[in-house]
Amino acid sequence: MTTNDVTLIATAAMGLETLVKSEVMDLGYTDVKSENGKITYKADYKGIARSNLWLRTADRVKLLTGEFNAYSFDELFEQTKALPWEDWLPEDAFIHVVGKSHKSTLYSVPDCQSIVKKAIVSRLQDQYKIYTNLEESGVRYKIEVAILKDKVTLTIDTTGAGLHKRGYRIEQGEAPLKQTLAASLVKLTNWTPDQPFVDPFTGSGTIAIEAALIGQNIAPGFNREFAAEEWEFLPPKMWDEALEEAEDLANYDQPLDIQGFDVDHRAIEMAQNNALEAGFADLIKWKQMNVKDFKPQTDVGYLVGNPPYGERLKDRPEVESIYKALGGIMKDYPKWSVYVMTSHEEFEKHYGTSASKKRKLFNGFIKTDYYQFFGKK
Template identity: 70%
Template sequence: MEKEFTLIATAAQGLESIVADEVRKLGYETTSVENGKIIYKADAQGIARSNLWLRTADRVKLLVGEFQATTFDELFEQTKALPWEEYIEEEGNIPVIGKSVKSTLYSVPDCQAIVKKAIVERMRKKYGLAGRLEEKGALYRVEIALLKDKATLTIDTSGSGLHKRGYRVKQNEAPLKETLAAALIQLTNWRPNDPFVDPFTGSGTIPIEAALIGQNIAPGFNRAFAAEEWGIVPSKVWDQALTEAEDLANYDQPIDITGSDIDHRMIEIAQGNAQEAGLADIIQWKQMQVRDFNPKVKNGYLIGNPPYGERLGEKKEVEEMYRDLGNIMTNNPDWSVYILTSYQDFEKVYGRKATKKRKLYNGFIRTDYYQYFGKREK
């Protein structure tokens, strides 16, 4: 029987339900959906498939153990009692990171040092080593997270965050994370045969994520993960997961996706990123002002992350942009419009109250996702 692991898919605030849906669609039953994390059981193949397919999760972590700890002795002994050798190979590289929230053990550096010492002692004993660990092998980044005196110990299977798909060679000053861009799309009922436009495309993240979703391309297909070097996830498991991803991709799916921006430099960057993603001929790119947008087809979707008007002198310009967009879309009631912005008076300037509004965080910026559902024409 395949060894079963407890995995934690971490998520940005407000995206937990979307990540949980993705986990379930992969065939894994969630045991808990909490603030910032989705907990579920999976085998080694589940580690590979989760990293390849989860579009909106930040990372996939392997849970080693949980316990209460209010003293350093408790933290040390209970960490040492966990079966680290079942996960980490003899020469594994074991950096330890940490965080502590509302806990008696508040010194993160001390907690990290104690956890590291406990793991090393356990490993030395189990592997029969007299000296220090070599740590020349695969990366096993351990995290000690303390919340209200409950210690949670995990190993990061992803390596770089899952938002790093590998295609964004260049970006603008305030890029939208790929995981959030994918979430914005998945919060709509857009389908690959519907027209799709992002008039504030910047470095092209939203259209590129839409193309990946539209053609069912695994977001992690072109990057590496920490667990690829682990003995508990053999190379044949990764080969199987990659073969599955290749088989499930629908490269022949026709899609109508356009990204536009007022800045020609951004269009050049977006084109380069699309090429890196293997989508050079799939997405149309245009240099264009929002006021010049004139839908030629019916039943489209406009999804955008426009400037928020937070910089000095930008507010008036941004308000004019929102107003222009509102006027255009009022004349195209069959189109659905989805806008992410932190600008509090967006509905007033746009000219209409949103059908639905959802609170999300773009990095540390609190934003609202304004959703206007179009009346589809037959």
């Protein structure tokens, strides 16, 4: 297998596929295909390291090992066994198979997992000339069998803990925003690092911290480890080179004007601790403040927020008064661009004006809209 011969799949939350696709293309990969929930692209081995280090809005990166149609367990076994598993797995690999099946003849996921595992083991026994059970005492390889309308996709997870686990969030409140979604909220704006940026509902600081990482072009996976770092067929030098590239591309001198406010002093403490962990101790300004007391200090800027949604009826009046207050404040700053994510379907009515654009996003399992109010030029 040549070093240029891997196909990678970056998985994406619903509605974020275009963002993930553009991030993949920004890394220089051009053979890119976008489907529901995933971006498939060709890369070299180093692409495994670079993708994990750099993709801000993807959930994880998988190595595609095979695709085929299967309508019987025999077909699933034989076609899985025909794949060159010895190119990826050493003889002591700990093989962990997970699965899912949707609208397919082979619908029993436990059976599919078991057959895929047997087929891989059988292939490795043949290739490595092992006539006993495999030891499975080595590195864990998480293999997924995903069947959709009888098409089988086999992958190995290169990421480990999801890409949202950046390593800086040591404290969080209730229902914290995933880092990948926070980065997406920032990337869906036209903000550039030379402009003021405010999150008035900062919680544990995630949106502001992700904005700082973007502003200084710091690879989001810089401070964590990935499953594929332990893989024998990937030289350690490759990871070192990818980290070196990330270090060279970071712009630590880029001045930033990023502020995070929250009405809760405990949230501000959490945000400060997380920012310290992320390396932004003095870079982001934090303040305990009610959004109703917010007053922009500049004519132009960007406000990005994930306010309370008022999911519980008793919280609705308070939440709606927050939306109204924010709308009233921002009306006097027409050059500011405002971006708000909420599941409250009457947000625009309370905010007092219609959004320039709306985008459907999921915050976990909650269906939300991302309301975008573009500032006047």
